[in-house]
Amino acid sequence: MLSRKAKQLLTVIIKILVVGGAFYFIYNRLTGEESPDWEQFTIVLTQKKPLGLLLGILILTFLNRFVEILKWQNLAATVRQTSLAKATEEVLAAVTVALFSPNGIGEYAAKALYYSKAQTKTIIFLNLVCNGIQLLFAVAGGITGLVILNSIYPVFTATTMLLALGVIIALAITIFMSRNITVKGYSLGRLGEKINSLPKSVHRKNILLALLRYTVLMHQYYLLYLAFDVNLSYPLLMAAIAGTYLLGSSLPSFQFLDFAVKGSVAVYFFGLLGINEWIVALTATLIWLLNTVLPVTIGSYYVFRFKAGTNSH
Numbered sequence: 261m262l263s264r265k266a267k268q269l270l271t272v273i274i275k276i277l278v279v280g281g282a283f284y285f286i287y288n289r290l291t292g293e294e295s296p297d298w299e300q301f302t303i304v305l306t307q308k309k310p311l312g313l314l315l316g317i318l319i320l321t322f323l324n325r326f327v328e329i330l331k332w333q334n335l336a337a338t339v340r341q342t343s344l345a346k347a348t349e350e351v352l353a354a355v356t357v358a359l360f361s362p363n364g365i366g367e368y369a370a371k372a373l374y375y376s377k378a379q380t381k382t383i384i385f386l387n388l389v390c391n392g393i394q395l396l397f398a399v400a401g402g403i404t405g406l407v408i409l410n411s412i413y414p415v416f417t418a419t420t421m422l423l424a425l426g427v428i429i430a431l432a433i434t435i436f437m438s439r440n441i442t443v444k445g446y447s448l449g450r451l452g453e454k455i456n457s458l459p460k461s462v463h464r465k466n467i468l469l470a471l472l473r474y475t476v477l478m479h480q481y482y483l484l485y486l487a488f489d490v491n492l493s494y495p496l497l498m499a500a501i502a503g504t505y506l507l508g509s510s511l512p513s514f515q516f517l518d519f520a521v522k523g524s525v526a527v528y529f530f531g532l533l534g535i536n537e538w539i540v541a542l543t544a545t546l547i548w549l550l551n552t553v554l555p556v557t558i559g560s561y562y563v564f565r566f567k568a569g570t571n572s573h
Contacts (some may be wrong), residue, residue, distance in 0.1 A: 309487055317487065320480040321550040325351070327473040332371075334465045335386040338458060339379055349562045350374050356559035359552070373566070389455060393466055397474040402506020408499035413532045477551075478502060484546055488539045496533070504529045 333347035342350075350371050357370035372383045410416050416424075481501045482494075490497065504526040530540045 313483060313487055317480065317483045317550075320476050320483065321554070323476045324473060324480060324551055325555055327469050327476060331390050331466060331469045331473070332387075334462060334469065335390050335458075336383075338386065338462060339375065339382055346374075352555050352559035353562040353566060354559075355552070355555045356563050359556055385454060389458070389466065393470040394473065397470055398506055398509055401474060401478070401502040402509075405499040405502030405504075406506070408495065409503050409529065412496065415529070415532065478505070480550070481505070481543065481547065484543045485535075485539070488543065490535055490539065492533060492535075500529055500533060 329344070329347050329351045332351050333342050333344060336342040336347060336350070353374075354367040354370035358365070358367035360366060368384045368387050371387055372380045375383050406416075478498060478501055482497060485492075485497060485501075492500075507529075508526065526540045526544060527537050531537065
């Protein structure tokens with residue numbers, strides 16, 4: 261067994277690695293070979309923009325993470341009463357740790373560290389509920405967007421669309437049929453029962469907040485494209501944003517590469533709409549800076565002040 265001083269030293273080293281690694285990846289992204297065209301960005305930035313537009317982007321940036329904090333506070337309250345400040349700490353610290361993990365799965369472990377070992381499974385489950393409802397809105401909005409976009413600019417053939425629909429239906433049937441299959445004591449049926457065991461008031465608030473966050477995120481993209489003087493109709497631009505967001509989110513990636521994955525998908529689809537590649541790339545980068553880098557910067561403070569054994573009750 262490690263001595264107390266050895267554990268403290270190990271904890272400090274882990275904190276330094278997490279925070280140092282986070283800023284290394286951020287720095288590497290902003291200065292590497294595939295860094296955004298900052299010259300183009302400077303040109304756009306120096307052009308006069310409506311103050312309301314810029315203010316709107318900043319407000320939506322704040323709301324995007326604030327609504328996520330409210331979602332977690334709502335769900336965590338089923339384990340223990342959590343203040344807004346505490347929920348903020350748990351969410352932002354988790355975002356920092358998740359930067360290194362595929363599709364942000366490190367977030368689950370990071371949040372669990374704030375609770376006792378006996379509560380670990382419950383916290384992971386609650387985080388699954390928190391992210392799961394967000395995924396459902398992304399899927400519903402994305403499919404709707406792709407259908408609208410494809411009806412105007414046919415990218416997928418009718419056969420491809422029918423095949424995709426068939427896969428979705430087959431997957432839904434497979435999930436339903438296998439709901440009672442148990443693996444190491446776990447099954448989809450039991451998961452469903454556990455989800456239903458949560459208070460309805462918690463579910464209602466979680467659904468409303470998830471819808472609000474999805475709406476905020478989509479309009480954050482929308483306002484950024486307006487800032488780059490993209491003049492497309494609201495329905496068409498929103499359909500393209502929702503569709504490309506879904507496709508980009510469906511591909512496995514690390515959060516520090518999130519901008520590249522979503523950006524590469526968006527470049528193709530927005531190219532069909534006649535939008536310059538650099539605008540799409542800069543928009544993806546700015547979303548990454550606002551929604552990932554900024555929270556990680558704040559979350560690093562919480563990672564450093566975290567003390568194992570003093571945060572769980």
